[in-house]
Amino acid sequence: MKKFTCRHLVFFCLRHAVLAGFLLATAYPLVWMAMTAFRTEGDAQARPLGLPQQWVMTNLAEVLRSGEFSSAYANSLMLCSASVAIAVVLAALAAFAFAQLRFRGSHVLFLLFLVGMMIPVHVTLIPLNRLLGVDGLGIKGGLVALAGPYIGFALPISILILRGAFAALPPDLLDASRVDGCSAWGVFRHVALPLSRPALATVVIFNFLTMWNEFAFALTLLGPGCETLPLALTRFKGEHDIQITQTSAALVLVVIPLIIVYVFAQKHIIRGLTAGAVKE
Amino acid sequence: MAQVKLEGVGKIYPGNVRAVKDFNLTINDGEFMVMVGPSGCGKSTTLRMVAGLEEISEGTITIGDRVVNNVLPKDRDIAMVFQNYALYPDKTVYENMAFCLKMRKFQNPNAAPGSDGFLTNLFSWWKLRQLKKAEINRRVMEAADILGIEELLERRPKALSGGQRQRVAVGRCIVRNPKVFLFDEPLSNLDAKMRVQMRTEISRLHNRLQTTMIYVTHDQTEAMTMGDRIVVMKDGLIQQVATPSDLYDNPKNIFVAGFIGTPPMNFFDATIESKNGQLIVKEDSFSLVTPPEWKSKIERYTGKKIVFGVRPEHVGSPTAEALDNAPKIPATVEVIEPMGSETYLYMKAGANGFIARVDPHRTCEVGDSIDLAVMMRSAHVFDVDTTECVV
Ligand SMILES: Nc1ncnc2c1ncn2[C@@H]1O[C@H](COP(=O)(O)OP(=O)(O)OP(=O)(O)O)[C@@H](O)[C@H]1O
Ligand SMILES: [Mg+2]
Numbered sequence: 001m002k003k004f005t006c007r008h009l010v011f012f013c014l015r016h017a018v019l020a021g022f023l024l025a026t027a028y029p030l031v032w033m034a035m036t037a038f039r040t041e042g043d044a045q046a047r048p049l050g051l052p053q054q055w056v057m058t059n060l061a062e063v064l065r066s067g068e069f070s071s072a073y074a075n076s077l078m079l080c081s082a083s084v085a086i087a088v089v090l091a092a093l094a095a096f097a098f099a100q101l102r103f104r105g106s107h108v109l110f111l112l113f114l115v116g117m118m119i120p121v122h123v124t125l126i127p128l129n130r131l132l133g134v135d136g137l138g139i140k141g142g143l144v145a146l147a148g149p150y151i152g153f154a155l156p157i158s159i160l161i162l163r164g165a166f167a168a169l170p171p172d173l174l175d176a177s178r179v180d181g182c183s184a185w186g187v188f189r190h191v192a193l194p195l196s197r198p199a200l201a202t203v204v205i206f207n208f209l210t211m212w213n214e215f216a217f218a219l220t221l222l223g224p225g226c227e228t229l230p231l232a233l234t235r236f237k238g239e240h241d242i243q244i245t246q247t248s249a250a251l252v253l254v255v256i257p258l259i260i261v262y263v264f265a266q267k268h269i270i271r272g273l274t275a276g277a278v279k280e
Numbered sequence: 281m282a283q284v285k286l287e288g289v290g291k292i293y294p295g296n297v298r299a300v301k302d303f304n305l306t307i308n309d310g311e312f313m314v315m316v317g318p319s320g321c322g323k324s325t326t327l328r329m330v331a332g333l334e335e336i337s338e339g340t341i342t343i344g345d346r347v348v349n350n351v352l353p354k355d356r357d358i359a360m361v362f363q364n365y366a367l368y369p370d371k372t373v374y375e376n377m378a379f380c381l382k383m384r385k386f387q388n389p390n391a392a393p394g395s396d397g398f399l400t401n402l403f404s405w406w407k408l409r410q411l412k413k414a415e416i417n418r419r420v421m422e423a424a425d426i427l428g429i430e431e432l433l434e435r436r437p438k439a440l441s442g443g444q445r446q447r448v449a450v451g452r453c454i455v456r457n458p459k460v461f462l463f464d465e466p467l468s469n470l471d472a473k474m475r476v477q478m479r480t481e482i483s484r485l486h487n488r489l490q491t492t493m494i495y496v497t498h499d500q501t502e503a504m505t506m507g508d509r510i511v512v513m514k515d516g517l518i519q520q521v522a523t524p525s526d527l528y529d530n531p532k533n534i535f536v537a538g539f540i541g542t543p544p545m546n547f548f549d550a551t552i553e554s555k556n557g558q559l560i561v562k563e564d565s566f567s568l569v570t571p572p573e574w575k576s577k578i579e580r581y582t583g584k585k586i587v588f589g590v591r592p593e594h595v596g597s598p599t600a601e602a603l604d605n606a607p608k609i610p611a612t613v614e615v616i617e618p619m620g621s622e623t624y625l626y627m628k629a630g631a632n633g634f635i636a637r638v639d640p641h642r643t644c645e646v647g648d649s650i651d652l653a654v655m656m657r658s659a660h661v662f663d664v665d666t667t668e669c670v671v
Contacts, residue, residue, distance in 0.1 A: 170366065172363075172366040173366050173368065175331075175353075176360070176362060176366035176368075178333060178352075178354060179332075179353045179380075180379055180380035180452070181380050181384050182354060186354075194370050195369065
C-alpha cells in the first residue's frame, strides 16, 4: 500500500467535497419537494426551507381524491409501459438484423432510421394531428393516438444503442450457437438478447423516462377527459398562483415509478457480462 | 459418422480475395484429418465452409451422402470447437453442454401415434418434455464423466481455467453425438503443458468415439502426433495429403519439406554434376556422391541448379556416421545445443548454415572443423523452378 501523505489527504478531502456538493445539488430539490408535500399550505408560505413544522398527509390525500389525477396516473402507466415494451421489441429485432444479418439495402435503411433522430418533435405536431384526426385515422383523442408517435420517436435511438450492443457480441459465440442448432431467431433469442441485457436496460430506462415526461404530443393529441400525468400536473397551477404543497405531493407520486423502473433495470446493468465467453 | 467430401471447393471473399482454391479432399468415415499450414493459408475458411458458417463460393461439400452447400449449420449434424472456446457466458457449464440438445427436436421412441383430446395431448407433451430432460441429463453426465468435469457443472465459464473451458467446449460437442467434429486450433490458447495433455486427450477421445474429425492447427507437432492423415496447405492450395510418416519421409515439395519437422530440413543451393560416371551434388564447399538409384531421376539436371535438402538427423547422426563410405560435408561448429537425448550442432559450410543432430556423447567444441557424414538415401533433391521433389 502507498504511504498516506499529506498530499493524499488534501486530494481525498477535495474529491469528497466536490462529490458532496454534487450530491447536494442533485438531491436537494427532491428532498425539498418531498418535504413540501407533507407541509401545510401556510407552513410552505411562511418557511419554505427548513423541516416541516407539522407533517401532514392531507396534500397526498387531496391529490389522490381528485379523480382526474388518478386516471391520468393510470393512463400514463398503461401508455408508457405498453409503448416501451413494443418499442424495445421492435428495436431489438431491427437492431439485430442491422448488426448480424446481411441483406440488400441494410445501410440505407439504417441511415433512414438515424435520420429519424433529427426530426424535431414540433415539426410533426400538425401533420400528426391531421393524420390521426377525423379526416385521417380518426383515433385522435385517445391513448392509442399517443402510442404511435411515442414508439416511432423511441425507435431510432433504441436501434442505434442495441445495434451497437449486438454488433459487439463475440462472433465466435454466435457461430457456436448456429452450429449448436440455432436459427437466426434462435441466435437472437437465446444468445444475443441475454447477453445484451445492459443495453436493453439502458433503452428501457431512457424510453420510459422520455415518454413519462412527454408533454407536446400529449397536449395536442389527447382529447378532453383523457390526460397523461404531465397534463394533469398543469391543473395545479391556477391563473395567479400555484398550489405548491399539492403540486409537490403529486410530483412525489409521479417520481415513484421512475425510481422503481430505474432500480429494476439498473440491476441488469452488470458490466463485464460477457467476461469469460471467449479468450481475448 | 460420415465421410466428408470436398470437390473443387473454393472461397472468394468480398474484394475478390481468394482464400481457398480448388480444394479436393475426401475424409474417410472415422478418420482424424489434420489441416496444417502457416497463418492465413485458408484453414479456418475451409473448416468454416464445412461447418456452414461460410458460404461456399465454388464446388460442393458432401457430408455422408448429402450435398450440404445450401444446408444451414444447424442441420448439418456437425459440432465445432473454437479457438477461443466460445462458451455462453451467462450459462453454467451444464447449460452450455445441454444447450445444443435443447435446441433439437426430441422424438419419443415409443410415442403412440394418433392423438385424441386436448388433455391427452397435453399429457403426452409433458411426458415428452420429461423424457427429453432425462435424456439431456444422461448425455451431459456421460460427457462430463468422459472429460472429468463433473464437479464443474454448476460453474460459469468465467470461473474456469483455460484447460477446463476447452474441456467444456469439447463436451458440448460430445453430447450431440454428431456426424463430424470440427476443431479450429482448439489448443493454441493453452500453455505448453496443457496443450500436450489435451492433445493426448483429444486423440483418446477419437479412439473412443471413432467419429470423423477435422482438426485445424498451425502447429506441425500437433499435426504429426494426432492425425491419421495430414493436409498441408499454403496460400489456399493443398500442397500434400499424406499420413504423418509419409509426409515426413516423402515431402512433395520444398514447402512441405521445410514446414514439417523440427528443427527444419536443411536446404542447399547446389548443382548436379557428372564425375567418373557418377552424379554428384556439387556445392562450393562440398560435393556429395549420389546413390546410383537416383540416376534416372536426376540425370536431366546434370549441370543445372537444384535445391538439395537433408534433415538434421541425416547429417552426422550415429546411423549416418556408421555407414560405409558415406559422403561427408566438411564444416565448422558454430553453436552447440545439448538436448540430453541428442545434441544439435549449428554448422557452417562455406556460406551455408545448417543443423546436424548428432550423438550427445560426440565431443566437439565451437570452432572445430569436422566432417559430417550424410545419409544420401534419406536426402532429397528439389527442382528449383517447380520446387517439386525430384527424389
Ligand atoms: N471475412 C473475410 N473477408 C476477407 N478476407 C478474409 C476474410 N476472412 C479471412 N480472409 C482472408 O482469407 C485468408 C484465409 O484466412 P483463414 O482465416 O482461413 O486463415 P487461417 O489459415 O485460418 O489462418 P490462421 O492460422 O491465422 O487462423 C486470409 O488471407 C484472410 O485474410
Ligand atoms: Mg484460423
